[in-house]
Amino acid sequence: MREIRLFELDGGQTVFWQNETPQSLQVLQGLLWLTVEGESVDHWLRAGESFEMRAGQRIWLGTWKDGARLRVSQPTMSLSALPGRPTARRFGWRLLWRDAAARVTGRMLSRS
Numbered sequence: 001m002r003e004i005r006l007f008e009l010d011g012g013q014t015v016f017w018q019n020e021t022p023q024s025l026q027v028l029q030g031l032l033w034l035t036v037e038g039e040s041v042d043h044w045l046r047a048g049e050s051f052e053m054r055a056g057q058r059i060w061l062g063t064w065k066d067g068a069r070l071r072v073s074q075p076t077m078s079l080s081a082l083p084g085r086p087t088a089r090r091f092g093w094r095l096l097w098r099d100a101a102a103r104v105t106g107r108m109l110s111r112s
Contacts, residue, residue: 004073014062019053023072026050030068035060 009015009032025034027045034043034051037058045051053059061070 002074004071006069006071008069009061009063009067011063011065011067013067014060017053017059017061019055019057019059021055021074023053023074024050025053026071026073028069028071030066031064032068032070033062033064035062 006028009030025045027047027049029047032045034045036043043051
């Protein structure tokens with residue numbers, strides 16, 4: 001599951017945006033001007049175009065005469081990607097070692 005937000009900026013409006021996590025910005029309607037702190041060029045996005053924002057980026061968003069409508073979403077995260085959760089690969093190795101230990105124990109018990 002992921003969070004999706006919709007925003008509308010009025011014509012000539014400029015706002016500051018700083019995100020703590022990576023986010024994807026997509027223009028749904030209008031023309032959006034985007035300035036990223038530390039970059040020497042601005043970005044102009046039209047409807048259907050998107051920009052991937054890295055965590056911690058400081059960004060200024062502005063519009064032209066007619067304003068813009070945009071969608072901001074966060075990438076999806078599977079349960080295995082959450083902190084403190086074993087990844088599928090590590091979980092697979094655990095099962096492999098558990099099965100190997102069970103086979104060795106079974107052999108030892110059958111010999112007795």
